[in-house]
Amino acid sequence: xxxxxxxxxxxxxxxxxxxxxxxxxxxxxxxxxxxxxxxxxxxxxxxxxxxxxxxxxxxxxxxxxxxxxxxxxxxxxxxxxxxxxxxxxxxxxxxxxxxxxxxxxxxxxxxxxxxxxxxxxxxxxxxxxxxxxxxxxxxxxxxxxxxxxxxxxxxxxxxxxxxxxxxxxxxxxxxxxxxxxxxxxxxxxxxxxxxxxxxxxxxxxxxxxxxxxxxxxxxxxxxxxxxxxxxxxxxxxxxxxxxxxxxxxxxxxxxxxxxxxxxxxxxxxxxxxxxxxxxxxxxxxxxxxxxxxxxxxxxxxxxxxxxxxxxxxxxxxxxxxxxxxxxxxxxxxxxxxxxxxxxxxxxxxxxxxxxxxxxxxxxxxxxxxxxxxxxxxxxxxxxxxx
Amino acid sequence: xxxxxxxxxxxxxxxxxxxxxxxxxxxxxxxxxxxxxxxxxxxxxxxxxxxxxxxxxxxxxxxxxxxxxxxxxxxxxxxxxxxxxxxxxxxxxxxxxxxxxxxxxxxxxxxxxxxxxxxxxxxxxxxxxxxxxxxxxxxxxxxxxxxxxxxxxxxxxxxxxxxxxxxxxxxxxxxxxxxxxxxxxxxxxxxxxxxxxxxxxxxxxxxxxxxxxxxxxxxxxxxxxxxxxxxxxxxxxxxxxxxxxxxxxxxxxxxxxxxxxxxxxxxxxxxxxxxxxxxxxxxxxxxxxxxxxxxxxxxxxxxxxxxxxxxxxxxxxxxxxxxxxxxxxxxxxxxxxxxxxxxxxxxxxxxxxxxxxxxxxxxxxxxxxxxxxxxxxxxxxxxxxx
Numbered sequence: 001x002x003x004x005x006x007x008x009x010x011x012x013x014x015x016x017x018x019x020x021x022x023x024x025x026x027x028x029x030x031x032x033x034x035x036x037x038x039x040x041x042x043x044x045x046x047x048x049x050x051x052x053x054x055x056x057x058x059x060x061x062x063x064x065x066x067x068x069x070x071x072x073x074x075x076x077x078x079x080x081x082x083x084x085x086x087x088x089x090x091x092x093x094x095x096x097x098x099x100x101x102x103x104x105x106x107x108x109x110x111x112x113x114x115x116x117x118x119x120x121x122x123x124x125x126x127x128x129x130x131x132x133x134x135x136x137x138x139x140x141x142x143x144x145x146x147x148x149x150x151x152x153x154x155x156x157x158x159x160x161x162x163x164x165x166x167x168x169x170x171x172x173x174x175x176x177x178x179x180x181x182x183x184x185x186x187x188x189x190x191x192x193x194x195x196x197x198x199x200x201x202x203x204x205x206x207x208x209x210x211x212x213x214x215x216x217x218x219x220x221x222x223x224x225x226x227x228x229x230x231x232x233x234x235x236x237x238x239x240x241x242x243x244x245x246x247x248x249x250x251x252x253x254x255x256x257x258x259x260x261x262x263x264x265x266x267x268x269x270x271x272x273x274x275x276x277x278x279x280x281x282x283x284x285x286x287x288x289x290x291x292x293x294x295x296x297x298x299x300x301x302x303x304x305x306x307x308x309x310x311x312x313x314x315x316x317x318x319x320x321x322x323x324x325x326x327x328x329x330x331x332x333x334x335x336x337x338x339x340x341x342x343x344x345x346x347x348x349x350x351x352x353x354x355x356x357x358x359x360x361x362x363x364x365x366x367x368x369x370x371x372x373x374x375x376x377x378x379x380x381x382x383x384x385x386x
Numbered sequence: 387x388x389x390x391x392x393x394x395x396x397x398x399x400x401x402x403x404x405x406x407x408x409x410x411x412x413x414x415x416x417x418x419x420x421x422x423x424x425x426x427x428x429x430x431x432x433x434x435x436x437x438x439x440x441x442x443x444x445x446x447x448x449x450x451x452x453x454x455x456x457x458x459x460x461x462x463x464x465x466x467x468x469x470x471x472x473x474x475x476x477x478x479x480x481x482x483x484x485x486x487x488x489x490x491x492x493x494x495x496x497x498x499x500x501x502x503x504x505x506x507x508x509x510x511x512x513x514x515x516x517x518x519x520x521x522x523x524x525x526x527x528x529x530x531x532x533x534x535x536x537x538x539x540x541x542x543x544x545x546x547x548x549x550x551x552x553x554x555x556x557x558x559x560x561x562x563x564x565x566x567x568x569x570x571x572x573x574x575x576x577x578x579x580x581x582x583x584x585x586x587x588x589x590x591x592x593x594x595x596x597x598x599x600x601x602x603x604x605x606x607x608x609x610x611x612x613x614x615x616x617x618x619x620x621x622x623x624x625x626x627x628x629x630x631x632x633x634x635x636x637x638x639x640x641x642x643x644x645x646x647x648x649x650x651x652x653x654x655x656x657x658x659x660x661x662x663x664x665x666x667x668x669x670x671x672x673x674x675x676x677x678x679x680x681x682x683x684x685x686x687x688x689x690x691x692x693x694x695x696x697x698x699x700x701x702x703x704x705x706x707x708x709x710x711x712x713x714x715x716x717x718x719x720x721x722x723x724x725x726x727x728x729x730x731x732x733x734x735x736x737x738x739x740x741x742x743x744x745x746x747x748x749x750x751x752x753x754x755x756x757x758x759x760x761x762x763x764x765x766x767x768x769x770x771x772x
Contacts, residue, residue, distance in 0.1 A: 016661060020654045027651030031644065060551045061485045062497060062724070063456065064583070090457050157449070158457040164616070166451065202588075235584075237552065252494040253719040253726065268648055271417035275410045275655040282407060282662065 003303070007311050010287070017283060018315065025276050025319025026326070028269050029355055033327035034334070036351045039262050052217040053113065054080075055246040056210040056227055059237040062088075065206035066236050068196075073230055074210060079223045081215040084109040085192065085207030091154040091168070093144075093188075100140055102154065102188040104195035107135075113213045116180045123174030131194050134170035137185025141175045148174055152188075161198050168198075184335070211243070277366040280315060284308055284370035291374050292382030305375035312367025313360065320359035324352055389683035393674065394690050401691070404666075408695055410659045414652035415699030415748050416706065418645055419741040423707045425641025426740065427733040428716070429634040435729035436630035436720075439566035440622035442599040444510065447592040447609065450618040454629065454723045455482035455591045462587045464615055471608050473601035474594055478506040481579050482590035484725045485550050485572070488540045489717075496717075498539055499571040499725045500529075500550070502579025510595045514568065519544040519559030524575050527555045527582075532569035533562050534728035538717040542572070551582045567626075570717065570728040594619065629722045649748055656752025660692055664760040671760050672768035681761040688757035689750065696749020700742040707741075708733045 011018045056074065058064035068085065075083055089102040107128040111119050119127075119135065127133045134152060146152065149172065156166045170190050178185035196204050214220055224240035231238045241249065294304050328347055335345040401408055447468060452458035462479070469477040481502030486495035501507075508514055508521075522528035529548075536542045546557045555574070563569050580587065596602055599621075606619040620628075664671070671684055717728035 017658055020658045020661075024651045024654035024658075027647060027654070031647055031651075035644075059486075061483060061500075061583070063483050064551075090453075092451060092453075096453055155451055157452045158459075160616075249494045252489065252492045253496045268417055268421055268644070271413060275414050275652075278407065278410050279655065279658050279662075 003307060003310070007307055007314060010307075010311055011314065013287075014283065017279065021276055021279055021283075021315055022319045022322065025273070025316055026323035028273055028276075029320045029323030029359070030327050031323075032269055032355055032358070033324045033347050033351055034330075035262070036354075037331075037345055037347045040346070040348070040351075052214050052220075053243040054212040054214055054220055054224060054227075054240055055243055056212065056224075056238050056240045057246070058209070059228075059239045062208070064236065065203075065208065066210065066238065068205045068207060070210065070231065070236070070238075074212065074227055077223060077226055077230070079214050079216040079219050080212050080227075082109050082113050082213040084113050084211050085209070086211060087192075087195065087203075087206070087208040088158070089154075089156075089195075090158040091156050093152065093154055098144070100186050100188055102190070104192040105189050106192050107189075110189065111176070113211055116183070117176045117178055117185060119176035120174065123176070126173040127189075127191070130171060130173060131191060132169065132171050133173040134188060134190040135174050135176055136172060136188050138175050138177045139184045139186040140188060143186075146172055148172055154188075159195075159203050160200050162200050164200075273362055273366075276316075276319075277362075280312055280366055281370055284311070284367075285373070288373070288377065288382050291377055292379050295377065295379050296383075301375045301377075304377070305371040308374045309364065309367040309371040312370070313363035316359045316363035316366065317356070320355055324355050328352070389679050390686050390690075393679065393683050393687040397687050397691050398694070404663060407659045407662055411656045411692065411695040411749070411752065412699040412702060414655040415696050415745045416703035418648045418652045418748065419700045419703030419745050420707045421648060422641055422645035422744060423704055423733060423737050423741040424711055424731075425637055425644065426737045427707065427711060427731045429637040429641065430734060430737060431716075431729045431732040432637065432718075432720075432727065433630045433634040434732050435565065435567045435570075435727055436626045437623075438564055439568055440626045441513075442621070442623065443596045444622045445594040445596060445602050445605070445619050446622060446625050447594060447617050447619050450616050452618075455480075456484065456724055458482075458590050460589050460592070460617060462589070464617060465589060465592060467612065467614055468592060468594075468609065468617070471605055473597050473605045473608075475597045476506050476509050476595040478510045478593040478595075479504060479576065479589045480507060480591050480593060481576055481583070481585060481588070483579070483583050483585075487542070487548070487550075487572070490538055490540050493540065496539065497719060497725045498535060499723075500579060500583075501571050501573045502576040502583075503573055504576045507573075507593065510593045511563070511568070513564040513566070515562045516559050517562045519557075522558055522573070522575050525578060526575065527553055527578060528558045528574065529555050530559045530561055530573045531557055532571045532573075532728075533560050534569040534715065534717070535572055535726075536560050537715060538570070538726070538728045553582060565730070567727050567729075570726055629720065632722050633718070633720055645744070649744070653748055653752050656692065656696070656748065657755060660688065660753050660756035661759065663691070664688060664756045664763075667760075668763055668768045671763055672765045675763070675765045676769065685757040685761045688760050689753045692753025692757070693746055693749045696745045696752070697742065699749075700745025703745070704733075704738045704741045708738070 056066070058066055066085075071083055071085065074080055084105055086103045086105055089104060091102050092098070093100070107124060111117060111124060123135060127135050136146060140146065152170045152172050154168045154170065156168055160166045161168070176185055214223060216223070220242050224242070227240045228238050291304050291308070295301070324347075331345070331347050446455075448455065448458035449460060465477065465479045468474065483500050483502075484497040485500045487498040488494060489496045516530070517533060522530050531542045541548045542557055544557055544559060547554050548557070549555075561569070561573075579585075594605065596605065602619070602621050609615055609617050609619050674684065675681070711731045712733040714731045715728060716731070717726050719725070720727045
């Protein structure tokens with residue numbers, strides 16, 4: 001009988017126990033993959049596409065506005081290729097629970113800078129031509145059942161119109177999609193020109209922050225400090241950072257929550273693994289007489305302990321593959337639901353690789369003790385014990 | 387009844403000899419309960435921080451449709467009108483902005499609430515108590531810092547100076563506020579804050595001390611009916627319930643989701659253990675049956691053993707979380723207000739009770755199937771097997 005068949009047959013010796021063990025290992029690895037992805041999203045550790053993007057935000061507070069006249073000054077900085085201003089519009093669509101970001105933007109620079117969003121040229125053309133036009137990400141179109149041509153009413157909470165009314169109506173001229181499946185398109189965009197024209201006086205000629213595309217991304221830090229120096233002594237000093245860094249800083253605001261969650265998760269993972277180790281160790285100990293028989297038949301110490309180790313490894317690896325497989329299969333469904341909360345939800349190949357690395361390490365750890373017992377086992381003693 | 391007692395006692399007496407595998411159930415269930423109670427304690431602490439800020443006789447006035455103080459705005463004119471309304475005992479005009487102050491642990495900027503207030507703010511909120519130093523003086527760049535803000539954010543010790551909006555501010559005192567979210571805020575003199583943040587005479591919100599809690603509805607009605615006002619009054623109870631709803635329900639459902647997945651793993655481990663317990667005792671059980679003990683007492687005795695172990699696990703898990711996390715201070719970004727809220731984990735008796743209920747349910751599930759197997763054990767086969 002080959003070693004592999006023996007190991008396989010042993011797994012089915014106590015079928016219920018093996019299945020339960022594999023399943024509990026699978027649960028641990030399922031949690032591991034999901035939490036790793038959530039943790040990474042909370043840490044902002046997931047790199048987004050915009051490696052060449054720079055965010056210029058107000059230095060002291062997100063509630064400060066930046067004046068539009070900064071546009072020309074920033075564009076003049078060497079290395080800055082394109083610029084678009086964005087404002088947090090807030091606003092309510094039908095009900096406060098219907099949350100999605102709404103930004104007034106200049107259409108062409110926006111889609112030029114956010115290359116991951118794809119928009120049909122004729123939709124972009126209409127968006128740039130019609131004053132009250134708006135475009136929405138395909139996710140929003142689906143969620144609210146919007147059709148091209150619909151009038152979308154948004155009730156302003158931050159930005160009433162100059163005439164004191166708060167109802168903004170936008171003509172939906174089309175949608176756009178995201179090429180980055182980790183980041184579904186769920187933005188609602190309308191024309192900055194319309195916004196600044198119609199908004200109450202305190203909102204005119206201002207943006208919340210600038211997004212820039214650099215043609216020399218490796219000089220990002222230099223360009224950032226150059227821009228900040230430009231406005232340092234003005235009424236509206238800025239703080240510039242790459243989009244990545246900006247996201248990371250923002251994610252850090254969520255703070256020790258993600259740390260706490262991860263600590264708890266670590267505890268969880270090791271609890272389940274320890275339990276499994278115990279159960280498996282017990283199973284292997286029960287088979288000591290079998291092992292003695294193998295040795296009697298002439299199999300060497302190393303071969304017998306190898307069999308034991310292999311079985312432990314196999315159980316853990318099966319569980320890990322099952323758990324992470326389920327997590328991976330659920331990824332799409334979860335990303336759609338979680339994207340609103342964590343931004344990006346992705347089970348990366350690195351996570352899977354780390355998972356299997358852990359599985360091997362745990363398998364060896366769990367198998368080591370019984371394997372040593374098997375190695376040292378003297379036939380006479382083992383048979384007598386049986 | 388007597389049979390049940392006898393068998394159960396017998397099982398429990400030899401539990402000690404099966405200590406290792408019994409610990410599997412205890413530790414597994416302790417893990418589930420610890421994670422569940424830990425996350426629920428986080429949600430409860432967060433909710434408590436916001437809701438303990440509310441008092442029945444207080445209300446907040448925001449711009450109509452605003453979902454928070456940050457997106458609200460009003461003028462002095464509106465303040466003067468509302469202050470004349472019947473039922474309004476004291477009206478405190480306030481400015482609410484967020485300022486970037488580094489987090490203590492990460493050093494990255496966080497949105498800390500800076501509240502500009504006049505003397506009436508302290509009249510409206512008698513729970514505010516200066517615990518160190520003094521209040522700010524009118525007209526000066528001085529800050530009174532909430533005691534949790536002082537812990538969570540860097541550079542806020544009494545006597546220190548920080549730079550905000552291009553000017554230097556001196557920290558002159560710390561205050562306590564009954565553990566509420568105000569303790570995460572930084573307070574300054576209203577006119578000073580208005581000029582530092584270029585707000586002219588604009589206000590964000592007004593805090594109302596009503597002559598009687600029952601007057602809230604009539605004052606709200608009067609505000610709504612007045613054509614000069616574009617405002618809405620909400621009682622603090624309702625306002626803070628809305629403010630805390632999003633994040634606390636998110637954490638709660640996250641807690642239940644993770645605990646459910648873990649619980650499945652723990653049930654597998656419990657099943658494993660109890661099946662093993664039953665199979666190693668098959669001779670014993672068969673002997674009892676042969677002696678005339680019924681099937682039911684056998685089932686119940688196995689179940690009781692599982693439940694007892696599960697209860698121990700639940701108690702252990704709850705105890706660990708209580709020791710480690712009760713009162714642990716964390717801070718995070720509340721999406722509803724877009725600002726930092728610091729809070730203490732609250733491991734309440736109800737949560738511990740929830741944890742114990744979970745433990746018992748898991749124990750029952752893990753014990754039932756093995757108990758049935760024990761009862762169905764063919765007596766002859768089991769006895770002959772040895």
